[in-house]
Amino acid sequence: MEVAVLQSPVAQTKVVGKTGVLIVNLGTPDSPSVPDVRKYLREFLMDGRVIDIPLVQRSLLVNGVIAPFRAPKSAKIYKQLWTETGSPLKYYGQVVEKELQKELGDDYVVKLAMRYQSPSIDAGLNEFQQLGLTNIIVVPFFPQYASASTGSVYAKVMDIVKDWNVIPAIRFVNRFLEHPKFIEGFAQIARKYMAAYDYDHFLFSYHGLPERQIRKGDVTKTVCQFGDCCNTFNALNQHCYRAQCFETTRLLVEALGIPEGKYTTSFQSRLGSDPWIKPYTDEVIKEFPSNGIKSVLAFSPAFVADCLETTIEVGVEYKELFEQAGGKHWQLVESLNDSPIWIETLVDLVKTA
Structure with missing residues (x-):
């Protein structure tokens, strides 16, 4: 007798989930008051990737010297920067969060976070966890990789999820200095100034780092010489922050058609007496x-949102x-902030991550 076997197809259910996108900038005080600025400085400078010295020494330096004495001075500068919408860096971050969410659609959940202060990386990741994502x-808002910026974001994220x-x-976005839309974003802003004025020179000023941090990143112990080694960008020096900055300049110079000899790459915001990467922006300017x-025409392409280092340091x-040295005309090229091409850049970075 034949037995008929009924074979039921196995229903296969594909679980389609959303993707969390954490966009992370450096951070800003909650207000320009001295207590809030001091709180921000303490959290920022106690990061071992920012001031990479032993914990006890770092604590004595930050809590005993920098935070108490620098906070009042920094608070005055932050008051110059503050607008009716608050900190520009946080304000633009919030706008970008909304615009990026709109462009990516319902398959993504976009959250803004700051490496220091609020909104925190912890809060963003915890929300993703509660949503079951x-x-x-993770998209750190630093075009060039450095241990003290992108690396610190990586470390914080991994410390939380462990x-x-x-x-x-x-998945992490490591750097995006080569992204054509990132370069074109700065070029678009610069062109409007170049069309209105014939500039003698173009300055590309990047946030500086201590030379020791660059040496630590050179695992070969042979590449970084703090000189001509950054004249090309290759497999050996591609992880060097200084080399990445020089490459960013070359890409912007090419996009804008700036002649050789009419531009300078330099580094700003040094702190302490240890040697930082050179040339120093303030010393270069005095010689112009x-x-x-x-x-x-001055650029600050290490920042994607205007902040104290761009608006106040470079711009003012x-x-x-x-001008004290005899210069006549100085113009800052603003950061990408909430420009449409910056949103387009982020969409590309997320979808190809």
């Missing part, structure tokens, strides 16, 4: 007028320094 993309029972798939450079303080 198993795919997360205690989760279910650790999601996490005596070399016949009376007008400068360096302008005053230039």
Whole structure:
């Protein structure tokens, strides 16, 4: 007797989940008051990737010297920067969060976080955890990789998720200085100034780092010489922050058609007496007028949102320094902030992460 066997097809259910996108900038005080600025400085400078000295020494330096004495001075500067919408860095971050969410659509959950202060990385990741997201993309807002910036974000994220029972798939954007839309974003802003004025020189000023941090990143112990080694960008020096900055300049110079000899790459915001990567922006500026450079278009392409280092340091303080030395015309190229091309850049970075 034949037995008919009824074979039921196995229903296969594909679970489609959302992807969390954590966009992370450096951070800002909650207000320009001295207590809030001091709180921010303490959290920022106690990061062992920012001031990379032993914990006891770092604590004595930050809590005993820098935070108490620098906070009142920094608070005054932050008051110059503050607007009716608050900190520009946080304000633009919030706008970008909304615009990026709109462009990415319902398959993504976009959250803004700051490496220091609020909104925190902890809060963003915890929200992703509560939503049951198993795919997360972290986009640090630093075009060039440095241990003290992008590396610190990586470390913080991993420190948080290491205690989760279910650790999601996490992908990080390492750098994006080569992204064509990132370069074009700065070029678009610069072109409007170049069309209105014939500049003698173009300055590309990047946030500085201690030379020791660059040496630590050179695992070969042979590449970083703090000189001509950054004249090309290759497989050996591609992880060097200084080399990445020089490459960013070359890409912007090419995009804008700036002739050789009419531009300078330099580094700002040094702290302490240890040698930082050179040339130093403030020293370079002092020499411009005596070399016949009376007008400068200044870029700060290490930052994607205007902040104290761009608006105040480059836009105001360096302008005053230039004019005191005999310069006549100084113009800052603003950061990408919430421009449409910056949103387009982020969409590309997320979808190709």
